[in-house]
Amino acid sequence: MDRCKNKCSFILCRHHKLQWWGVIIILTTLGGFYQDILKPFTVYYTTSPEKKVEKENLNQFNPLFKENDSLTFNVLITRFEDFKSDKNTYCIGRSIEEHLNILKSNEGTSMPIEVIYVDSIPTPKNRGEAKQLQKEHNADLVIYGVAKKLSNFCGDAEICFRYKFDNNILPKEVSMFELKTFSHTGKYIKTTSDNIEKGVAQVDALSMKQWIKSLVGIKANKKKTVVFDIAAIRNNIKELPQIEKAKNYNSLGEMYYDSRQYEIAKLAFEESVKIHPTAEFYRDLGKVNRRLKNYKESFECFDKGLKLEPNNDKIFNSKGLSFLYKKEYDSALFNYKKALLFNPKNEYANNNIAKVYKIKEDYKTAIDYYFRALKNNPKNKVSYFGLGLIHNNKAEYDKAIKYYSLALEVDSTYTKVYSYRGYSFLCRGDYEKAINDLSIYMSIVKDDYVDYSNRASAYNKIGEYDLAIKDCKKAISLNSKHTAPYYILGEVYSKLEENTKALNIYNKIIELDSLDTYSYKKRAYVYSKLNKKNKALKDCEKSIKIDINDAHAYALKASFLSQLNQFDRAIISYNKSIKIDTFYNRYIHTRANANFYLGNYDLAIKDIKKAIKYHPKSLHYNFDYFYFSAYKYWFISLLIIVLVVFLLVKKLMRF
Template identity: 20%
Template sequence: MLENIAYIVAAVFCEIYLILMIRGLFSSRSQGHQFSHLKNLDSAIASYSKLIQKNPRDTKSYLARSSAYIQQERLTEALSDCDMVTLLESDNPYAFLNRGAIYGLQNEHEKCIDETTRCLELKPDTLDALINRAHTYARLGNIDAALSDFARIIELAPRNPDHYFERGNCFLNLHKYPEAIADYTHALKQRDKTWEYYYRWDCHQKRGIAHTKLGHLKQAREDFDLALKHCLFHEAIRLDPHDLDNYILRGNLYYYAEQYQNALRDFLQIQKQTTLTPDQQTILGFCYLKLGEVQQAKAIFRQALESNVYNADIDQNPGDPGNYLDRGILRFELQEYQSAIDDFNHALKLGEKSEELLAARGSAYLKLGKYDLAKQDYETALSRAPECPTTYICLAWMLATCPEPQYRNGPRALELAHRNLELLPEINWNSLSVVAAASAESGDFEGAIKWITQAMKLAQNEDKTDCEKQLHYYERNQAYTDLDP
C-alpha cells in the first residue's frame, strides 16, 4: 500500500510542482505556461525548448521542461534537464527537488532522499521536498524519519488533510493505533472536496482498522460502513466490470464491514478471471468460515499455509509482528494450537499491540487444556481493553463450559456474555449461544433454550449443528460442557 501511495504522491507532486514553477517563474503570457496549464504537455515542452534554444543558460526553462517530462514519464530526459541546471547553477534547490522526484519514480529511494535532503539544505522547509522525502522514508520502512518530516509538513500546512492521513498511515504501520486514529480523525475534519472525493473512503477504512486493533468494534463498523458509502468502487465496477482491482478493493471493504456474502461474491468474481493471491485466498477462507462453511474454509486455509502465505512476508520483514499474528490466527483455525501460540508469543515479543492477540492466545491455551494460562490471558486482555467484545465472549464461554468444574462461574459468565452483546456492532449467533451456555450454567435452562433458539435463527450451515447440540443439553436441564473447547 505504501508503495502505491508513494508512487501516486510522487506523480501528483510533479504535477503540482510544474504548476508552481510555471506560476512563479513565467509570466501569464508565456506559451509554455498556457500549454502546461491546459495539460498540453507536448506543446509546453516545445515552447520551453524554443526558449532554451534562444538562451541555452535559461535554467527556468530547463526546470519547467523537466517537470513536463516527468509527467510524461520521460524520466531520462527529465534527469538530463536537471543535470544541466546543476551545471549552470550548482546551488539551485529546484534541480535537486525535481531530481529527487525522478529517482523516487525510478525506485532509487536512497538517491531520492539524498537529492531532497540537498534541496532542503539549500532551501529549508521546501514543502514538496519534505513531502517527497517523508513518503520515501515510509517506503524504506524508516517510519521514525517519515514521522519527523510529516510533523514539520503539518506545521507548515496544517489545513491539508492528506498530511494527517499519511502520518496516520505511518502510525498505523508502527502499531500506534490511538495516534493513527487521532490523525485520521483530523484529516476527516478538514474540508477539502477533492481530497474527500478520492480519499475519504480510505481514511475511514484505515481508521476502522485501527479501531479494530484496539477492540473498538462498534466504531470500526461505523468507519467501514462509511468507507463503503463514500468509495468509488461501485460506480467503477458498473462502468468497467472487467477491472479486477475494483473488486479486490471493494471485497476487502465488504469483509471489514462483516458483509461476508458480498465479500465472497466479489472474490469469487475475481477467481473466475485470475488466480487469487495467497492473501486474497485467506480472506476468501474467512468469508466461508463466517458463513458457516467450516470445512470449505479449512481447506482454503490449509492451501494458503502450504503456499507459505506469511512466510515470505516474515522473511522479508522479520520485525513486523503483524505477520506472526496473522499466521498464528490461520494456524489456530487449522487446529495447530501450539504453533499458533508460538506465533502469538513472537508477535508479543516484537511489540504487537492488537487487543485480539491475548484473546487469541488464550483461546489456543484453552484448546490445549491449559486453563490457567487461558484464563490469565483473558483476564489480562479484559483489563487492558474493557471495550473489546472479543475478550468478553471468550472468557464467558470458558467460565460457562470448561470441562474442569473449578473454572466454571455461571453468574460471571452471564454478566460477561451480556456485556459482549452490548459492545457488539451487530448481534451474531455465536454471542447468543454463549449467553445460552452461561444461562444454563447459572441454572436458568428456560432462558438457555430461549437464547439458543434465537442463535439457531442466525446460524448458517455447520454452525446450526453446534446450536442443536447445545439445545439437546438444555432441554434435559443440563449445562453444556465443551469437551473440545
C-alpha cells in the same frame, strides 16, 4: 448607400480592408481583460414592445446550423449598425462574412467553415443574449458588436466588437488558453483610415487567419497545431523581442502542462528554449520530460539550466524530484539539500526531503523537515498533510486527523485530504465522520475506487448494508481487479446470511489472486456455515500450504477438525497456532473442548480457566468450566445429585 469616398464597398477598399481585422486582433489580445465588465442578462434582445414581436418571430425560425454538427465550424454574424441595410449596401457584418469566405476558400483549415450573416438579427447586447442566440442556432462562434458615428467618409468610425465562442466544444485541456473566446468589451474603439495608413492599428492578414484557424483546430481536436496557431497570434506583433516570443511559447507550455497534455507542452517548451534559452525555460522542459519518464533528457535540461544559473535552488529541487521518481533516494536527497544550501527557506525542498525520509521510514527526521518548512511558512498545507500521512502510517490516528484538519484549515479545497482523513476516521472507528469526509471527496473525484471501498467498509460497520453493497459494486465497476470491495461485499453477504452469494464473491477473489491466504480463510468460514466442513478444512490447508506460518489458518483448522470430531488433530493444529503467535491463546477454548471430548479433563479445565481469564464476562466459558469440573469430579457430582434428589423426595413425602 456607399460609405467610402472611393465609391467602393466598406472595408473591402484598399484603404479600409484591414480596419476591422485590426480591431479583431486587438480585442483578441485585450478581450479577456474586459470579459467580466458586463454581466449577462436573462432578457433576450430588448424589452421594448416593438422588439418583443421581433423576438416572437425569431423563435419561429429554424436553426441556421445543424444540431451537434461535429464536421463543420459554424460562424453566425449579426449586423453591427442600428439599422437594416438594403441589398446594395455592404455593412460591417457582410464585409466580415466575405473575408471569412475568402479564408475558407483559400486557406486549408482543420475542418470546413460555414459562415452565415443575418442582417435581420439585431446585435446581442450582452453575453447572456449572445449565449441564447448561439444555442438557438447551433453556432460555434457568434460575431457581433455595435458601430456608431459612421460618416460617408468613415473618418470617425467607432466600433464595439464582441464575440461568443461555444464553450461546449472546448476540451478541458485547452480551456485555459488565452484565446479570448469570451470577449465582451463595453468600450468603443475609434479607428480611421489615417491610423491604418500610419501603422497605428495595422496588422497583417496572418493574425486573423491564425485566430480563426486556431478556433477551428480546437473543435477539430488538432491540439498540436493549435499551439503554434495561438503562438503565431501572440508573436505577430511588430518588433516583438525574442525573449517575449519565447515567453509566449513557454506560457502555452505551462497551460498544457497544467492540463496534463505533456507531449504538447513539450513542443511549446522546446520552442521557448530554441528562441531564447533561460534557466527557467530549461527547468520547465526538464519537468515535462520527467512527466514523460524521459529521465535522461530531464537531467540534461536541468544541467543546462544550472550552467546558466549555478545557484538556482528551484532547478536543484526539480532535479531531486526526477531522482525521486526514479526511486534513487540518496541522489534525490543530495539535490534537495543543494537547493536548501542556496535557499534555506525553500519550503518545497524541505517538504521533499521529508517525503524521502518518510519513504525510508525514518519518521523522526521526516517530521523534523516538515516542521522546518512550517517554520518558514506556517500555512504550508503540504507539510501538514505530510505529517498526517506519517502519523497515519504509525497508526496514530488522532494525530493524523489533527494534521489533516490543519491542512484543511489552510485550504478547505485541498481535496485529497478529505480522502486521507476519512480513512483515518475509518481506522479510528468514527464511521459517520469517515462517511462524511469520503463523501465530500467523492463528490469532486468521482472515479476513485479505493474511496468507494473505504466508504463501503464504513457503511458495513454501521449496518447500512444496502449502501455498502452499492459502493462495493461501484468500486468494482471502476476497477474489477481491486480485491478490497470484494472482501467487504463477501462480509456483508455473510452477515445477511446470503452464503451462496458470499461464496461466489470469495471464489472471484481467489480467481484474481490464487495466493491470497485471507480469501481461502474467508471462504472456509462460508463453507462451514453451509455445513461443508471438509471443504472448509481444505481451504485452511491451502492457506497453510501458501504460508506455513499462518497462525490463523492453523487455529481455524483446529476449529473445523473439532467439529469433525477429529480432536487429536485439532489439538496438534491449535498448538501450532499458539507456537507461531501467542495471540491465539485468546481462543484456547477450542483446545479445551477437544481435551474434554478426549477425556483429558484436567487439561480441559486448565485451558478453560485461561479462556475465562481472557474473557471474564463470557457466560459460555463459565458454564463450560462448571460442566468440565462436574465430569472430572463425577463421584462427588453424583453424591450431590443423589442428596438433592433425596431431599426433594423427602420434602414431597411430607405433603
